[in-house]
Structure formats: C-alpha cells, structure tokens
Amino acid sequence: MNKPKVGIIGLTGCSGDQLVILNCEDQLLDLVGAIDIRDFLTATSANDTESRLDVAFVEGSVVSQKDEDLLRRVRERCTILVALGTCAVWGGIPTMDRDQDRPALLRAVYGDLNWEYDTCPAKALHEVVKVDLNLPGCPIEKDQFLATVANLLNGNLPLLPDYAVCTECKMKENNCLLIEKKQVCLGPVSVAGCQARCPSLNIPCVGCRGPCTDANLKSAAATYAENGVAMEDVIRKMKTFAPVPVSEQP
Amino acid sequence: MTQTIKIDHLARVEGHGGITVNLEGNAVKEVRFDIYEGARLIEALVVGRSWEDVPQIVSRICAICSAAHNLTAIKAIEDAFGVQVTPQTRALRDLLYRGESIESHALHVFLLAAPDYLGYPSAIALAADKPEAVKLGLRLKKLGNTIQEVIGGRAVHPVNSVVGGFGATPTFEQLFALRRDLQQGLSDCEAMVEVLATLPPADFCHTPTVFAALDTAGDYGYYEGNTLRLTTGKSLAASKYRKLTNEMAVPHSHAKHSHYDHKPFMVGSLARVMLFGEKLTEKAQAAARKLGLTLPSDNPMDNNKAQAVELLFDVEYALETVEGMLREKVKPETPVEIKPKAGTGTAATEAPRGTLFHSYTFDKQGKVTAADVITPTAQNLACCEYHFRAAVDQDPEKNPAVLAKHLEMIARAYDPCISCSVHLVVSR
Numbered sequence: 131m132n133k134p135k136v137g138i139i140g141l142t143g144c145s146g147d148q149l150v151i152l153n154c155e156d157q158l159l160d161l162v163g164a165i166d167i168r169d170f171l172t173a174t175s176a177n178d179t180e181s182r183l184d185v186a187f188v189e190g191s192v193v194s195q196k197d198e199d200l201l202r203r204v205r206e207r208c209t210i211l212v213a214l215g216t217c218a219v220w221g222g223i224p225t226m227d228r229d230q231d232r233p234a235l236l237r238a239v240y241g242d243l244n245w246e247y248d249t250c251p252a253k254a255l256h257e258v259v260k261v262d263l264n265l266p267g268c269p270i271e272k273d274q275f276l277a278t279v280a281n282l283l284n285g286n287l288p289l290l291p292d293y294a295v296c297t298e299c300k301m302k303e304n305n306c307l308l309i310e311k312k313q314v315c316l317g318p319v320s321v322a323g324c325q326a327r328c329p330s331l332n333i334p335c336v337g338c339r340g341p342c343t344d345a346n347l348k349s350a351a352a353t354y355a356e357n358g359v360a361m362e363d364v365i366r367k368m369k370t371f372a373p374v375p376v377s378e379q380p
Numbered sequence: 381m382t383q384t385i386k387i388d389h390l391a392r393v394e395g396h397g398g399i400t401v402n403l404e405g406n407a408v409k410e411v412r413f414d415i416y417e418g419a420r421l422i423e424a425l426v427v428g429r430s431w432e433d434v435p436q437i438v439s440r441i442c443a444i445c446s447a448a449h450n451l452t453a454i455k456a457i458e459d460a461f462g463v464q465v466t467p468q469t470r471a472l473r474d475l476l477y478r479g480e481s482i483e484s485h486a487l488h489v490f491l492l493a494a495p496d497y498l499g500y501p502s503a504i505a506l507a508a509d510k511p512e513a514v515k516l517g518l519r520l521k522k523l524g525n526t527i528q529e530v531i532g533g534r535a536v537h538p539v540n541s542v543v544g545g546f547g548a549t550p551t552f553e554q555l556f557a558l559r560r561d562l563q564q565g566l567s568d569c570e571a572m573v574e575v576l577a578t579l580p581p582a583d584f585c586h587t588p589t590v591f592a593a594l595d596t597a598g599d600y601g602y603y604e605g606n607t608l609r610l611t612t613g614k615s616l617a618a619s620k621y622r623k624l625t626n627e628m629a630v631p632h633s634h635a636k637h638s639h640y641d642h643k644p645f646m647v648g649s650l651a652r653v654m655l656f657g658e659k660l661t662e663k664a665q666a667a668a669r670k671l672g673l674t675l676p677s678d679n680p681m682d683n684n685k686a687q688a689v690e691l692l693f694d695v696e697y698a699l700e701t702v703e704g705m706l707r708e709k710v711k712p713e714t715p716v717e718i719k720p721k722a723g724t725g726t727a728a729t730e731a732p733r734g735t736l737f738h739s740y741t742f743d744k745q746g747k748v749t750a751a752d753v754i755t756p757t758a759q760n761l762a763c764c765e766y767h768f769r770a771a772v773d774q775d776p777e778k779n780p781a782v783l784a785k786h787l788e789m790i791a792r793a794y795d796p797c798i799s800c801s802v803h804l805v806v807s808r
Contacts, residue, residue: 238421
C-alpha cells in the first residue's frame, strides 16, 4: 500500500498545533514511517509544495491575503483538509478583533504605516474554503491528533466528543467551580476533549477548544444566573477563542 | 555586477520569514531578514480585558515560548499590583521556566539546527541514518514537556500558573516520577555532549558582538531579577527597557530595529553564558569546554553550543530543585489574594531565545489600558542582519549556494521565533 501523502501547513498563528505534533515524542518516528510527509516547513527544508496531498493539516487563522492564497492552493491540492486547532476551526484569539476597528488596532500596535500592509480581519478556515474535519483545541490534544491519523490511515474519520467540558469534569469527580465557587467557568458551553484539564487544577475553563454545538444553552444560562455570574462576562470570555454566533450563546 | 541571494521561506524555524542579500561586485549592498508573519494585534486586543485574562491570552503569542509569555505577563501584573508570592511558588515557577527551556533547546539543537551540520534537510531524514541521536533529542525534549505538564498543567500554553501562584500544587507522586525522569535526563545530557562534540565546526562568521541579558540576581536562571546587563559593562533597570529596545528605523531594512549605543546586540543563550557563565556548575563548564565554546565568543553559531550547555545545567538544576521539594514536602497552596489597583507593571525575564519584556498599564478595576510586549527575536533582528553581512563579507568566494546555506544556518542559530517577533516588525 502506498503511504498517504500528507502536508502540515501553518497560516498565521503561534505554531502550537504543529508543536503538539512534534511533541508526540514517543510516536514521532513511527508516525513519519506510516505517512509520507511532503510539506512541513516548520520541520524540514525539503518540501514539495506542488504535488497532490491525500491529507492536509492546516493550522492558524487567515489574517492576510498571503494566508488566504496559500489556503486556497492547499485546498486545491488536497483530498481531505483538516483544520488543526482552534484558530483554524473558529478563528481563535485573533478574531477578538471582530467587534473592533481593525485599522485603529493596527495603528495601536505598529504606528502609522506608510506602506501597503497585507492584513485583513481574522477568519477561520471554513470562512474561506471547505473544511472536511475540525480538530479543535488551543493547542490540539496529542491523543486526538494521533487517533485522527490512525483513523484516516484506516479510511475512517475519527469520533471526536461533541459534549461539554462539564461531562468530563463530572467524570473526574471535580468540585464545580461555577456552583461552589461562583467562578466564570465556561465548562457548560465549551466542547470537551481535554479531560477537563483546567477545572481539574482548580482553574475555571476559558473555552480554548471553542463552543460546544450540542450544549444545553438554556440550562447553562439558568445555571449562570442562579450563581450570580453575569452573562456579559460569559460571552466576553467565550469570544476570546471564537467569535461565537448568537445562536450558540447561552 | 549585481547579485541577489534570496531565501524565500526559511525552513525549520518557528513562523514565516526569509532572507535577502544584495551584492554589488564583492560588496554587500543590502541585507534583509524578511518577516512574512501576519499581524494578530494581540497587544491591542488585550486592552479592556481584565488582568485575570491576560496571561492566558498573551501566551498565544507563541507556542514554544508560551510559558515564558505566560510567566512574564504574571510577573508584570504582580509588579503593577505589588503582589508578593510564596517561596514555593517562586521555586515552581523557576522549574516551569527551566522545563520550557529544556524543551525548546532540545527541539532547536536536535531537530532544527543539527541537520544543517550533517547535511540533512530535516531530523526526520537524519533519523533514518542516526536514529539514536534523534531519539536522544526527543527524550530530552519530552523531559522538558513533562516538567511543563507537571508544573504548568500542559506542555503548550500552561494553564496552572496564575497571578499569585498556582491553581494546584504538584503531588509528591508526580514529583517523585519527575525525579526519575530527570536522573535519566542527566545521563542523556552527558550523551548529548558526546554527540554534539563530534559535529563539524561552523566557522564562517566572526565579528565582535555586544551581548545583553537579564541579571537574575541569584543562581543562573531565567525568571527573577530586574536589572539588564550588557557586555559593554553598562547596566539598566528593566523598567527602562525602552532605552534598550528603542526601535530605530534603519534605511537598509524594512524593519524597525533595536540598538543600544548605536550598536546592535544579541540576546539568548550565548548572551547569558557570556555574561553569567561563571555561575554555571563545573559539569556545565566542562561541557562548554568539550563543545569548544570559548569565551568571549565572536561567532553567532556558538549560540547552538550555549543552548546545549544550558540544557545540561537546567537538568542538573531541576533535579536538585525536585529533590529539595521531595525532602521538604511540597504543601498544597492556593494563589495569594489579588487586589487590583491603577498603575503600570513591567517585567523582564530570560525566555529560551533571550530577554523578553512585558509591560501593562491598568485602571483601578484592573482592566488593561495599555500593553507592550517586546520579544527576543525582535531585539535580535538587527544583530542577525549584522551577522549576515559579516558572513557574506568574510566569504572570499561568494558562491551563492554556499552563502545561502551559511545565512540560513546563522538565522537558525539565533533560534528565531517569528510568530513572536511580529510585534514590531512589519514586512513591506
């Protein structure tokens, strides 16, 4: 059997999801044996940027024409496009610019630009091209990435959790930070898959994996209200990692 | 005759950048380190946010340096609010910072830099011929990640470190397991020195260089301290960082550059070893000798050697810290209470790639009104171009393929983190 041809490509972002791939230290050499990595600029200087790819993993969000052009080229040359990480899936931290005056933000950071600077409001991959699979997380979880590769090698798509972080938190028998400590925890409205990492360390969930599309928003809103947590704090916090549409706000 | 050497996409670095050198005859006309990374405007986006949200948001500036950004923001916020943390918190932060440095250096030395010396395009290709060397690097990299997972709760973008302390204290069992990993790590470090000592020399850029680093006051470290030192003998307070990082528009380049006393300066492992190398253990100093790292250094390629020396030292230091914690039993602590107040807080720390500055101004509710982040790579760009120029000048043959390889190796020796650097660097 021919090994599937794979590209690991970064748009604008922190490279955290590519770093998680490199952090699979125990599996890395098996991984590069099982797939044919054609294009991985962060790890190698021998890249083939033209040939067909069976799978392209794309990290980061689109914040420039250059990003958008690259993403369209990748879409054309790949069969399965996987959005890798919350920036790719939802837009991530850069989309905090959604309700703000972007030219003013640019001036605030860079001063007055006297030249044409390639920049545009931050977008998720699905806002530009068709995405076949979403792997959220800021960064992605190692085991979910490896499970995804294993499933793709067998011709399947992976089963990823679509329930809320609260489900995993209850399984770990943690004390509830929202109900018992009245903290702004996004567990009820954020998608699971992290084994409730933060609440397990007494840290409220910041929603870095993005919203849970299967959340019971009415019940979450009632629970926040009962515990004296202001809804505007919840929404502001949710919008840190994803420009959550109103239909997915509690 | 004019000639251009252009590297469009610099591989094996974090983020997107390129190199351009224009020659006229044998004279270097222009040298540019181009940055293609898009603008994410993180400093503008934290304005209006509560102090509590800041360390998690700014850690996303960069993944490899995420603990550095997170902890430096915490140090700046604590400076603004006058927070005093417990000795245990200080020790755990020191350990977390070293964990990141171990991971970052192992990744850079073995997976990014080493393939150049041996003529391979990547560590993946290198692994086919020298699997043991790559596995050794991966084990050390994993050790750094394990420290970050145990102390920070996650290897990339730590969650457990917060203003005032930690969400949860690591357990005795976790630290006991970490001790075993560190013991293995120490023998791996000795093997690392043996392996790296066999690499061919990289002798194509020698020029007097100014180095700068944070004086971490006590032991050789990365987190504490507030005074910056330069190899010119000058010092300045971290709160006056703008004097050091003053962004100068330079005519030959698109980027604003950092100069001090009109000279570019280099930050990072080599700068730290240059300024504070006498604080290293005998074992680490012996490793430096074995690797042929002679001080004072005039070769930016020595940064790779300095990283290896720091890696060994940090494993030794972390092992001692963990053994101390096991002896004295870590006790569960909760973060100290925070009372926000209006004012500015500034912090400098030594990130794996060099001195990192964070400065925030808050209103009396503790909401950010101004934020400024200056990264090591941004400070290094001017010096990196200075070294590019020297390498081209010093090459008698000016063979474009050889020069391109040397320029890439110099860029990579700086271990640039381009995601980080875009704060003050804009490509035309």
